[in-house]
Amino acid sequence: MLRNFGASPPLVSFPHLREPWTGGETVYVCGRLGQLNGTGLEGAQAKARKLLYLKAKTAADYDAADRIVEDMLSDRVLDRLVDDVSPYIVKGVPLVCVVPHPPFDDIHADGADLIRRGVKNVLPFQYMARLSVLLDAEMDAQIVQKSRVGRTKLKDFPRFLCQPCFDGAVRQNAAYILVDDVVTTGGTLAALRSHIIRGGGSVVAVTTLAHGSGQWRDLALSDGTWNELQQAFGSGLDDFWRKEIGHDAKRLTDAEGSILLRWHSKSVAGNGRAPLQCLRDRLAEAAAKGE
Template identity: 45%
Template structure:
């Protein structure tokens, strides 16, 4: 295969508009996004690291990124995120782009020797979508940034467009706090190409749950995911995506081995299948609650209570 050198080629705005129009859907079917939420094991290739270009504050224009004024970046971000402005999205990507991320992706693609499929969660459902099958009827996202990022990588990596895998449930995850995100997760449908590797991308990464669910759909149906990337994360650097053993050990030390059956029963998969960020969040939460001083059984009961409260609040 031939991989383009760096960014030899530009994204055509008309192509981005065509892609967004093609992903709009009335979503007449909605898969159940309440538990159980099965996830696949972190088998090779595990996507150990999520490749990140910049800090979230730099992408949004709330922090100084160095090369452009914050006010200008903020205007670009608002236009791209809220008004489907593809020109603004491509300019924003130019500002935050790190060639080292592309270099790592090129290495992964070259090692396999097959053109990758660049996929991202779509249709993207906006913040005011409810956690309900009766949510509003918006059929596509106003956020142009994932479309532009995926298109840029397709050019740079000589990749292919994802035409089949769709996001099938509207969860309104952007507005959810972290515990409800465990209970209400998106789902994906669509045929998986088993002959080509996938690279999963998005504009931002928080706990990584949505991309983990998308990866699981691909792996469950015989596909391969070789990389995960986002333009921005709060830390502004590459982070662990697949759960590390050290994180899993900390999780079990805090909550005890009973956490395995508990999480499988409440959420639908073993805690080892959480992303590293999801597992670290549970560890950080445990360190901040009074029950931590009374041992793992008390802490697990506190976790059950917290999930019950999250479930009740989102009904």
């Protein structure tokens, strides 16, 4: 028998709010993750890239990061970014690049020293710095990630429960470009986008250095994925996700929706139990284990 979810407290301590998708949320990806970290290269090239990546990712080495960014930056991505921001430039709207990052001990307006001792991965900052020059954009030093910094090692279901939250002033007259080193499920970028939109800003482009496949990704949940989710979990999925996580299921990223579909196919289909009950049990298990 299906449990009355409304009678139990939600699984998250505070709601993970997200704004609706409006279209144009493509993540422009420069290349494959194996190209970024060297695992997809061979011989001396692989060895050199792995060393640079280690320095840029864990030792705050800006020179190493810049060499990687210079190699990774795709003309195709840059051309698309230029196309997206050109209408705003013509209108005189300021362009602002922003990366998801924690608060810093000493923030400088020019962004040259946007780093503190506890932050070691400077790849996003160097990518942002290079784009700011190429696109004649400012670098944001106000918006910060105040919770759940660094989700890379989290598995799929804990990512639903432990989502980032952002703080900081949003410029209502600015057009924002979201920048990061790697996109996985897109949850962090979705949260950053939502913070900017709630603050009255506009998000005009999203780009990362890498994704596992190297292909451009759509943040927004596709109609096809949404239809499959409804078939798998029923029409109550939207209300369920809003109650347990804090936002409508339609505001999942497409990668997040695909995660739920794969799990349903592997663990739920044909077991005779109510899919939403299985889903809540799996989320509760993740919360209890702190996976």
